[in-house]
Amino acid sequence: MKTPDVIEALGALAHEHRLAVYRLLVQRGPQGLPAGAIGEGIGLVPSSLTFHLQALQRAGLILQRREGRQLIYSADFDAMNGLVGYLTENCCAGSDQACATACKPEATPTKIRKQPRRVA
Amino acid sequence: MKTPDVIEALGALAHEHRLAVYRLLVQRGPQGLPAGAIGEGIGLVPSSLTFHLQALQRAGLILQRREGRQLIYSADFDAMNGLVGYLTENCCAGSDQACATACKPEATPTKIRKQPRRVA
DNA sequence: TTGACATTACGACTATTCTCGTAATATCGT
């Protein structure tokens, strides 16, 4: 994932409504949700919702498909993994020592790894 | 990490210069870097740099300490781990089945966990 | 205490983001 893409993805998620939409879709899984249902879930007027859906789509975070007269949106999990990957890889990149002590649990590059989940 | 904090952190990172600053500091490790050096590294006029440093600081992503007449900034690795944690935990939350197939390696929620690292 | 350096505060300007209402488009059932 390239830096400009990361910036766009971060910017897309850095908004109350869009983050809410995205979380909703992530929760929903690949099955997705039609625009109307998303709007209801979040409590957003249609035209505003479209605006945010487009932002998420431009950022490559969500996918769109048609089903009858509805447009179904779903999270793009690859993109999300790419984003997280970018952040974490940059964490310990170049400064192993600093990170071994600073980067908490996940740290230890190739070894034991105690409690892998629940970071915060 | 709470949602509003996540939004602020994402927003802070969602900018070319701030992301550059942050990556520079992450690379540098806990030792940190004085404002001037950061400005040179990124190529940013002092007043603009301050603007962005404050944004990162407000978001809780970086720390500031004084050393002589210089102010040293360093990445807050806890915050970064919190952010990544928030993103990943939300990934598979609530929809185990969907995620087991979609969320790639990390998947399997409470069980074996094969290759914990390298998400993308 | 004076002068030099490092950094931040402040103000002005431009550009972008977000919001909504209304109009347009696409699909379905009849």
Add this chain to the structure above:
DNA sequence: ACGATATTACGAGAATAGTCGTAATGTCAA
């Protein structure tokens, strides 16, 4: 083809973000 439903396109408005230059603050060395 027609009316109903689902969604997007467009335009206008207010709010916010980002940029820079210049002034103010804090720290050091003498």
